[in-house]
Amino acid sequence: MSSSIDPAALTIEGLRIATRSHTIVGGIDLALKRGGIHGLAGESGSGKTMTALAVLGLLPGSMTASGSIRLADAEGPASTELVGASRGVLQGVRGRRVAMVFQDPSTSLHPQLPVGRQLTDHMRHHLGLGKAEARQKAEALLDRVRVPDARGALSKYPHQFSGGQRQRIAIAVALACDPTVLLADEPTTALDVTVQAGVLQLLRELADGGDLSILLVTHDLGVMSAVADEVTVMRQGLVVESAPREQLFTSPQDDYTRSLLAALPGSSFEQTGEEAR
């Protein structure tokens, strides 16, 4: 594809993930362009989450990854290989250069830690910021993801927010150290349909606003059609199709993609994901 011309923020080549007895991901390629949203679609269990975790080197202990995942440096042509990278390299990448947003913000935020602490601890670690500086930045981040009363929110706990606000907070946590890649694993699946569109719009704005590349993982093609620039469809650990959004939605090449599209209620472009699953 065009990845050799267009510099990619993240390049996955021949990624295989396996347990001792099973192959979870059977060798996939995926290039995440700088800036923009790359959708990773596919039914539950097709290996999307494990692919995202492999990028961070956070696969369950029973799994091993092989192949290549290269993270491009923010400037210059150099890149960092993440498969088999040392613990030190991975620690420096996690949260700093590649951040992740999880599916359910009611479980991915620590219920006993104030929001401000969860927004600042990795900032202070990675960026060496002082307490006051980090809090100031955290407040700005909460403003950016449009959490109301950002200053007051810092000393509140996750349970004091609504689901949609919690996911915005989780996104703010992910953005804290200005990563170049954001892995968003089903970020709207656990949310009320009424707030899903707002969170997707936020991701769209973040991708449009600068150098952030987002890998948007979802089993919901409706979500994809709303925000993704490129879409990769996975099935049983393999990529069946990868194409720009319009092309994929108007002239899908693969039978499986077609069946997924056919399953979309009133399948049209402007779906905003209200009809999740």
Place this chain on the structure above:
Amino acid sequence: MTRTTAVRPPRSRGGRTAHPFLRYALRRVLTSLLLVVGVTLVTFVLTNLVPGDPVAAALGQRAAEDPAIVAQFRATYGLDQPLVVQYFTYLGNLLHGDLGVSTTTHNPVVDDLAKALPATLEIALGAIVLSVIIGVVLGTIAAYRRGKASDHVLRVVSLAGLSVPTFWLALVLYYVFYFQLHIAPGSGRLSSDFSTPPHVTGLYTVDALLAGQLDTFLDAASHLFLPVLVLTLYTVGLLTRFVRTAVLEILDQDYVRAARAKGLPTRTVIWSYVLRGASIPILTVVGLAFGSLLSGTVLVEAIFAWPGIGSYAYQAASHLDLPGIMGVGLLIGVMYLLVNLIVDLLYGVLDPRVRLAS
């Protein structure tokens, strides 16, 4: 965890909104006070159901055959009154801090208990602090090394700790340290050539430190060593296994994965995320362990001639000393309630969902 009632949203009463945690704390304290009344009733009834004649036990068989002496005795101790009257007299006296006079020591029971309680607390607190530290460290290590050799070794060791009878362990340790190695001091809380440190807390180690008497502290600590060791071994197995389970459960939580995905150092992930999450179930089991530890002290005190509540209870029971028995029963009941109250309040401290329920 199991205390779902605590998470119930509080009703706003009459528009006056106290701080949610204060309201939570107040409710717990009031409940505990009500339960204390219940405890007095239970101890009173149970004590009076005990078969055996306290008069005979206190006076000896000869004197008990003299009706005049018996009547005199019964009047002195209020035993000639109906039970209900006795109970209310008991309650009334209790409010004045009067638990009656022991028929064994002839001291006010309150004074006896005040002397014995710090001795028991000193070994119980020492043991619970030690077992929590050891249990949390070993349990966390076992959870992180789940399935590896060190996990299996810890499992076997803690299982062994759980299955060895306390009294047997105490006897063996006493024999080994005292008779074989000659490194344990004799029984009691202090060697005879030391005098009791000035009373502040009643815990000799603490008081000695407060008074700056380092040698007294060392002597008291060496006397504490064996009883505390036995009690620690008694609870540490339970705690280790429980902490392992709790940490394993937390390690599976999304927020731990999220903390790792933030690139936080492992140390921070364990302290700030994993153990904070596990602290609530761990607190529950520490409360339970402390309760079972209190009952464990009876045997340990007997073996090490430790002048605490356990020894006092044993002595009162064997002499059918009703005021003594009731005093001990009440004290132990109140201590259980107090431990529960502290645990409940700590839930509020550890868990903002309890503290700020709204």
